[in-house]
Amino acid sequence: MAMERFAPSALNTALEDLDRSFAHLPEFTAEVQGQDRMLGVLRETAARLGDNFPYFHPLYAGQMLKPPHPLARAAYALATWINPNNHALDGGRASSAMEKEAVAELAAMFGWNQHLGHLSSGGTMANLEALWVAGQLQPGQAIAASSQAHYTHERISGVLHLPFAKVDADDHGRLNCQALERRLEQGGIGCVVATLGTTGVGAVDPLPEILKLRERYGFRLHVDSAYGGYFRLAGNLAPATRAAYDLIGEADSIVIDPHKHGLQPYGCGCVLFRDPAVGRLYKHESPYTYFSSHELHLGEISLECSRPGASAVALWATQRLLPTVPGGEFAQGLEASRRAALTFAARLKDDPRFVVPFDPELDIIVWAPRAPSASESSGLSQRIFDLAAEQQLHLALIHLPVSIFRAAWPDLQADQPTIVCLRSVLMKPEHESWLDRIYAILGSTTDAARST
Template identity: 65%
Template sequence: MAKDLVPELLARATEELEREFGALPQFEPARTSDSVAGPMAAVLEETTHRLGNNYPYFHPLYAGQMLKPPHPVARAAYALAMTINPNNHARDGGRASSAMEIEAVAEIGAMFGWTEYLGHLTSGGTMANLEALWVAGQIAPGRRILGSEQAHYTHYRISGVLRLEYGSVAPDARGRMRLDALEDQLRKGDVGTVVVTLGTTAVGAVDPLPEILALRERYGFRVHVDAAYGGYFKLIEDALDEPARRAFEAIGQADSIVIDPHKHGLQPYGCGCVLFRDPRVGRFYKHDSPYTYFTSKELHLGEISLECSRAGAAAVALWATQRLLPLKPGGEFARGLAAGRRAALELDRRLRSDERFEALTAGGPELDIVVWKMTAVEAKASELAQSIFSACAKRNLHLALVQLPQFWFGSAGDSSTVKGHVTCLRSVLMKPEHEAWLERIWNEMSAACADVEKE
């Protein structure tokens, strides 16, 4: 592992924080007496060894799932805030951290072009999407929710929790929602909300948001954008192909947006964010709890959130990260996104020029996720993918597996009537370091293919 600056920086910051509370009389916390120092050290040593039995998510050779290490400043700020352990349910539970959350969320809103909105952090994307669909259900009770078959599976679950009917819309051969299939559903006249995914989990597909917004004008439904994974690509929209670029240009016209800072935003779990274009939806959150905090007359975040207790440390970490790396086009944060995108394009180019692999027939990656199948027929392609996945892991190259429709690949024919799925290899090149490590990644994968051939 590379040298970690966090312990040294955190030690200094902790001393500074102690001085902030220097007027308080000294006391000795019971749980930190000398008698527990030895057992604590032993427990931490055991914890360290247990954690070693994990994938190296922090390393560039981990190129599988969408797992990006938190920035060192986020880790340090989170740990520093845990000295106080603020609760951002209310101003009294987290006075400083609540203000930092409001400021951090405002920068996210500004990234999407919103200056007036209602928004806050959540414990993750699932909760953020639940809030968005809950509000949608309050506005249009009993009306259906629609999303692509490639939308995140939790939308179906969330709709069930909310007792709202959910319908799936067929995707095209790049994983994007088909407009003709969507309009077939809209003609039924019972749709309240369409979930538009900007960056699907499987392949990073970007639904055609501008065209869906045009349909909204005709059929009158809410548009919820699930940009949990892809939202930060708004900062480099000019580097995307035209369909994806147009979708991100239009994102500010959505009724609600979800983004996950614990994905591309360099944050620890869990940190999601939900934004509503119309601040008046806050009326649905109103409550008259007699046992919440009342010493502050300012609006507290618990009044615009379904969750009660929420980690103020998550807000502090996000605020600190955005302070260091502002969400600006052309800035250091945006350059990191662009590096991952370039790495994905280069990997896709190599796959298309190598007869061992088949990339998506309809086109390359829209964001930074690359998928490919092995050149073989039917079940053999799936078996090969499994074998190469395991062979790569033995070489410390960690990829992912994904099930995709057969008709997305040229060897299955051009017709979408081709049935069945195939197991594919998948790589999420979301670390800035992936661009510099791509040659090593390619060489290790090629060697893994040779290992499988010898077996």
């Protein structure tokens, strides 16, 4: 945790710089109520926060939780001294400019020199905006997404009063294009959601094939890469995965979450539109808000109103330190996570105690303990999960269709339709050097689970 000590001293220096920016104002002292009791409350707060999983540690290998970069923490805190609101330039002039610059860098990562976009509270709100635009352009038409796509797409469709078509996934958790075409033939599909990095198994939908279907059926294409978008920069993807990322710029809209792989505090999502003209759909009047400048106010192209300018400041600062370019330091961190996933999957496949249904496409691995039946394997997964946590190794569980194991596990007795699998997200670069420790704990807890 040595890097964490960077933030306080650097933050104090930056705060002094910020104070000098306002030195021309008349002197005044703000009253702070309860100042004499602040330390006690903060220490009580720290004690309460200790009741959490150690998300920052390499032994936390469960959900997609990654610590923010120390610079992002410091920049976010620095911005809270101003507390800008990026809805209108009146509330966040500097931070709005920083948001536009940071978002433009994300758009450029996908090959877009022109775009419309902004930050949001997270992927859910960003996807809501993308599907809202799709619904405005294709009124009453259905949204189609894979059965392995994030559940919010179906929920968002309900909020927007749009029909939703759930399309089967293949045995690797990717959208099944044959099933999609059968549904397209029935008509009524206005937008197809392609997921580049499903949050369950890390699958990347076959974008080249989906784009060919778009040529025939004319639907709007939205790419949900909230989790996987940054892997566009990784140089060690499999050929089929690389082919999908190379074409991501052909989408009509893209969502990416900087608070996942982008090293940002929650919540920081981003929605991007290839055609800036969709901004006309947001048009509204607010005579008391947009009066200070004729420049674009971010609230004029967002469904959200008040939004923390601190998120934009933190992202801007992080991208200044670690640009989102192939081969850069940031990209190398993604490649390390990908190598860790491949190495871990290979060790699991070589171990007769486990079954891996398919190789990881990004940095998520799913596997199951070998047993005669799906129900017995599911019970073992739960026991391993519990025992590993007692040894401070934190994994995750996921319910997957038994059919996903058809090729890798032909003798499995499918006595139930789903199987509870173990799952890890190796999204910290440090995971690569901790694999031996992780595997040792997994092995010992697996043996213990089998003996109970």
